[in-house]
Amino acid sequence: MTTNDRRAEQRPAPGGSVEFDADVLVIGGGPAGTWAAVSAAERGARVVLADKGFCGTSGATAAAGTGVWYVDPDPALREAAMANREKLGGHLQNRRWMARVLDQTYQDSNRLAAWGYPYPVDDSGKPQRNSLQGPEYMRLMRKRTKQAGVTILDHSPALELLVDDDGAVAGASGVRRQKHDRWTVRAKAVVIATGGCAFLSRTLGSNVLTGDGYLMAAEVGAEFSSMEFSNAYAISPAFGSVTKTLFYGWATFSYEDGSVVPGAASKGGRSAIARALLQGPVYARLDKADGNVQRDMRASQPNFFLPFDRTAIDPFRDRFPVTLRLEGTVRGTGGLRIVDDSCATSVPGLYAAGDAATRELICGGFTGGGSHNAAWAMSSGTWAGWGAADFARQLGPARQRHLASAGTVAFRSRSNRPLEPAVLAKAVQDEVYPYELNYFRHASRLDGALARLDAAWVDVSAADAASKDDLLRARESAAMLATSRWMYRSALARYESRGMHRRDDYPDQDDRQRHYVTSGGLDEVWTAVRPHADASYAEAAE
């Protein structure tokens, strides 16, 4: 481990603000952001990491914990691991990227072990590295990020990117919400690692994930991919936030009257639960777990049991009501389009990692959790950190660049109509939560939702700039709104069902649509189709 004695430099700044000069700015301090920051620092870059919350507790992983796609480097095991999920993902994965991610995840996980992560050892004495406890993992990542010489700004949400005269990304600015002032970081490259967008649904650890990075990136012209694969819903007790779904594999799901919901299952039968929830309450009981399994469950996911222990429910014996909470792109696969192996986006100087980036390359159109996301977060984080550090180095010593702020909505004063963040957030939720709109999609229903969302965008673009106290909330709800429009426009552009994208009006998968849907734009949202790599190779061979 090389420690970096080149730290980002704090510059004198006018009252009410702080300013830093850095080579690389990482926005977001979950697994993707911390791996990016550590990797960039290890390449000699001066790095600042800004997180909306607290780097170490913020984001989906810190609260939830994750299974990890960690597979020993045995060719047969690796082949099986890659083949295993291809059908579920609608054959949109890319074998070369899957192999890269398996390699990088293996290396990163082994570094975690060397750094002291307390991996368990099985009965034969072999360490088991395919699961990470969220709080433990992210506490360690914060420590390593600091040790690498990275300057961490906590409670410092980024609000907009900075661009130079050529349109290259050159930093960002935001607020320090506990110090009530502003921050600006001038950087030669920026990594967006702000996670996905879960639309404030209170799914575990995800209310900090409102798609802010997507909005900021779109404002500088970045593109998205696979945004139709953004309707992940996760099971939780109806009253609770703990959307950990593995253990529902041992559940029986029933209606109010106690009769079993036909076809309902956590894996491969979640839509049956959604359909039943449209009729009335649904209950679960983990009655298929024997004593040994129950013990292993308690040891493995203490947080799963908090909602039960604190309400005196015995989940193995009692029936309890469940719901499905929208996780959007957190356990969907859409995000910023990646254009090369270093996780660069289509905008110079801008990199993306983790849930903020598309996971189509390894997940295709489906990921219900189950380890690929975590593997992607660490791998793409590592690559984006290296990529951003290399980009910064190539840019050479800091020239005096003229920088402009790229923020649009909530910054520009256009009328005297106020932007009301809570009202806007609710309006977006009303269009993206309902199962009949987003889980079970149909052009007739999506058209209506999209028309309302487009109208909301026109409205908020014309609204007054948000006040200082409202700015973060205003930007968050605008980001949710923008995300919902890429999501539904992309959903309408895929005339079939594939992966998690399910169209009632096109219930079958169509071989001719084995392609990616690219999207982008703010005032005008557009989509386009890109071939899957296999298809372009096939053409080249003809």
Add this chain to the structure above:
Amino acid sequence: MIEVIDAERCTSCDICVNVCPTNVFDKTDGIPVIARQSDCQTCFLCELYCPEDALYVAPHADTPCPTDVVALRETAALGSYRRAVGWTDETRDLRGIDRSYLLFGH
């Protein structure tokens, strides 16, 4: 949502103010206050970081659930999550007992 700061246990260290990802607490001259309860995302992480086991997060995510601190002290709830993940001196051994590898692929 976060419901309780036990004034008898709290030492005003302000760790919870720092670590809460959604900025629910505010510092004061004395013990912190729950200033924005409706922003709480019910992630239970403040409980893990509170060295005094002075915090209690009710598992209800969407609605407040007023909880009586005196009654709570009678139960083992305060600090229960911290003990379960092995973040207390007495329970350190629990940090390495993840048995997920036996449960995956079910």
